[in-house]
Amino acid sequence: MRIACGREAPAGNDDSIAAHAENEPLALRSLSVLVAEEDPADQTLLARLLTGMGHTATVTGNGAEALELAAMRRFDAVLMGVALPVMDGETATRLIRKLPGENAAVPVVALTTQGTAEDHRHHLSAGMDAVLVKPVDALRLAEFLEQVVPAAAPSAPAAETELPILDGSYLDDLRQWVGDATVLTLLASAPASFNDEMAAIRAAWSRRDPQSMRENAHRLKGAAGSVGCRRLAELAQTLQKMRDEEILAPTRLDELAGEVEAAIAAALGWQPAEPVN
16 A cells, blocks of 8 residues: 555555445556545555555645645646645635646645535635545546546647746735735745755756756745746756756756745745735
8 A cells, every 4th residue: 555644544444445446447657646534544545545546646634734834846637625724725726726836736636515506616615626526436436537637648838827926816815815924934934944945956967967956846836836937937847857867967057046036035035915814
């Protein structure tokens, strides 16, 4: 069983759940799925259903952590509880949709106990792709994943757009939920995180270690994306995808260092236009 994070379900239930999942006519490739669910029993059930189908489940119990994970990692799908603590599922989804790069397009399935058409429209208007009413069984879960997860195929290149150094609309949405003081604290702590990753990337470049550079670029992308530093997050994501000779090019560090400096200046200079209570 591959559960990246979360509680283990009772061993006595594991075989029956896995057998049920394996006997269903599932045609999905192996997926990486983020499970954001507040109920421990549902966390365990969903993780076991997913792993029984051959997928990997990463489990969290609150919306703020779901947003952080979605910013730092590329998931094939998110199963998002609606009534999550710390940050509700709809707010987390709206902020995920504002993340830089392809992480913003991750399919999100709402998990809810409410089955009314009005509730479903509300969830879809928040940016969720589908609504799955609990309790969940293996066949229905597989059907929903088949519906929302696109087939692995080359996508057309996206049109070039000028990304902002700091995404003000993302921060405005975030401050509506956590307040100005928290947003300012996050922005104030960002420079230390950016500089730490930049120093690690420099050291890896000096060692001619492209894999370590990619790993630190991955962390830098998550740190930048979670505070709305769109251009830095996009550049870090580009570094992750480079071939060895590209990422070790002599100009690479100067380009990244310049973007880190711009992001730090923007983060430290940001102030809310109007205070949020």
